[in-house]
Amino acid sequence: xxxxxxxxxxxxLVEEHYASLYRxxxxxxxxxxxxxxxxxxxxxKAQANLHQLRDPARARSWLFSILRHAYxxxxxxxxxxxxxxxxxxxxxxxxxxxxxxxxxxxxxxxALSELSEVYRTPIILYYFEGFGYREIADQMDTPIGTVMSRxxxxxxxxxxxxxxxxxxxxDGQPARRANDGL
Amino acid sequence: MDCNAARALLPxxxxxxxxxxxxxxxALRDHLATCSECDALxxxxxxxxxxxxxxxxxVPVPTALKQQILTxxxxxxxxxxxxxxxxxxxxxxxxxxxxxxxxxxxxFSLPRTSFDGQESHVAFNITRPTNQEAASxxxxxxxxxxxxxxxxxxxxxxxxxxxxLPGYPSQRAPRLVxxxxxxxxxxxxxxxxxxxxxxxxxxxxxxxxRGEVLHTGSRWAYLVLYTGENxxxxxxxxxx
Numbered sequence: 001x002x003x004x005x006x007x008x009x010x011x012x013l014v015e016e017h018y019a020s021l022y023r024x025x026x027x028x029x030x031x032x033x034x035x036x037x038x039x040x041x042x043x044x045k046a047q048a049n050l051h052q053l054r055d056p057a058r059a060r061s062w063l064f065s066i067l068r069h070a071y072x073x074x075x076x077x078x079x080x081x082x083x084x085x086x087x088x089x090x091x092x093x094x095x096x097x098x099x100x101x102x103x104x105x106x107x108x109x110x111a112l113s114e115l116s117e118v119y120r121t122p123i124i125l126y127y128f129e130g131f132g133y134r135e136i137a138d139q140m141d142t143p144i145g146t147v148m149s150r151x152x153x154x155x156x157x158x159x160x161x162x163x164x165x166x167x168x169x170x171d172g173q174p175a176r177r178a179n180d181g182l
Numbered sequence: 183m184d185c186n187a188a189r190a191l192l193p194x195x196x197x198x199x200x201x202x203x204x205x206x207x208x209a210l211r212d213h214l215a216t217c218s219e220c221d222a223l224x225x226x227x228x229x230x231x232x233x234x235x236x237x238x239x240x241v242p243v244p245t246a247l248k249q250q251i252l253t254x255x256x257x258x259x260x261x262x263x264x265x266x267x268x269x270x271x272x273x274x275x276x277x278x279x280x281x282x283x284x285x286x287x288x289x290f291s292l293p294r295t296s297f298d299g300q301e302s303h304v305a306f307n308i309t310r311p312t313n314q315e316a317a318s319x320x321x322x323x324x325x326x327x328x329x330x331x332x333x334x335x336x337x338x339x340x341x342x343x344x345x346x347l348p349g350y351p352s353q354r355a356p357r358l359v360x361x362x363x364x365x366x367x368x369x370x371x372x373x374x375x376x377x378x379x380x381x382x383x384x385x386x387x388x389x390x391x392r393g394e395v396l397h398t399g400s401r402w403a404y405l406v407l408y409t410g411e412n413x414x415x416x417x418x419x420x421x422x
Contacts, residue, residue, distance in 0.1 A: 014251050023241040036247060043251050044258055103237035127238035132199030148193055158234060
């Protein structure tokens with residue numbers, strides 16, 4: 001158990017996690033200013049509640065969880081009209097081109113912003129190294145099967161927006177539908 | 183392992199934290215080695231994930247952010263410390279005031295060793311007599327011509343007044359009150375020409391008294407009512 005507000009420990013946590021937290025906050029909010037606020041707020045809350053962190057190995061998950069809750073508290077409800085419903089989106093991507101195009105950062109953020117938070121969070125965490133399905137499911141307090149399903153739909157959405165259709169996969173063969181075991 | 187089983191593992195196999203291990207991993211590896219379609223699918227998926235992942239993580243972090251965070255945390259620690267100090271001092275002051283108030287309530291609610299009460303053998307306008315002469319003077323001021331007793335230790339006398347005459351409730355008689363080390367006594371002057379008084383046990387204001395009557399050879403007698411076993415402590419001359 002950590003002593004509340006220990007300066008040395010907090011400095012270590014900041015140095016190890018501030019950058020990835022900022023990136024996460026940026027991808028969630030789409031705004032660098034909001035991301036900075038979220039990160040600062042996260043570390044302040046962490047310092048005030050450091051006694052809750054019993055396992056140092058879980059520091060990163062804990063911090064990400066704090067940031068996500070801080071974001072949700074700010075946003076409350078996203079305007080549904082701004083989000084694309086993914087219910088109709090299949091979990092299997094359209095084929096992508098053989099040569100993967102460069103992804104424009106603004107287009108990427110725009111595509112992410114079209115997703116509601118329940119789809120955006122898992123896809124962001126998925127692409128941050130070290131976050132497995134179980135960890136994402138724990139963060140969102142959601143069954144792992146639901147997480148995998150949402151991930152698949154969110155990936156398909158990003159793929160469609162950023163990569164485009166017409167893939168030749170590997171040797172140019174069209175992609176087959178994967179077993180829909182998700 | 184067949185293609186369906188292999189492709190069911192695709193979401194896990196292409197994501198390092200969830201990659202299958204042990205026999206499952208070996209079976210998948212063996213299948214991919216023999217199935218070019220599944221192998222192509224896996225490779226494409228991994229390439230795409232790597233591509234999207236790099237783009238997702240490609241966010242420039244403000245250079246000053248780390249120091250801003252550390253500064254804010256330090257300010258928060260100082261703020262918390264000041265708040266705790268404030269709470270401590272004001273809490274202590276409030277606690278002290280509360281204790282003082284409670285102490286005052288307790289003090290004033292203490293039962294007083296007052297056995298005069300409404301019988302009013304405290305004469306507020308008469309100072310405490312320190313000798314027989316002063317006691318006589320006080321009694322005269324109250325309208326009694328009885329002299330103060332001479333056989334008592336006036337250093338124990340706390341008041342001169344009047345009150346009910348035992349055995350004659352409607353009658354008033356002069357009283358001197360004495361408070362000793364552990365007990366107290368009331369000496370009541372009795373006009374023997376008007377009243378007959380005899381030693382007896384007596385109760386008043388929650389106290390039980392033994393009684394003795396001392397005659398002075400004149401018109402006046404003294405009814406000595408005392409708590410405790412005797413009133414030797416009050417005598418200036420030991421009783422016989």
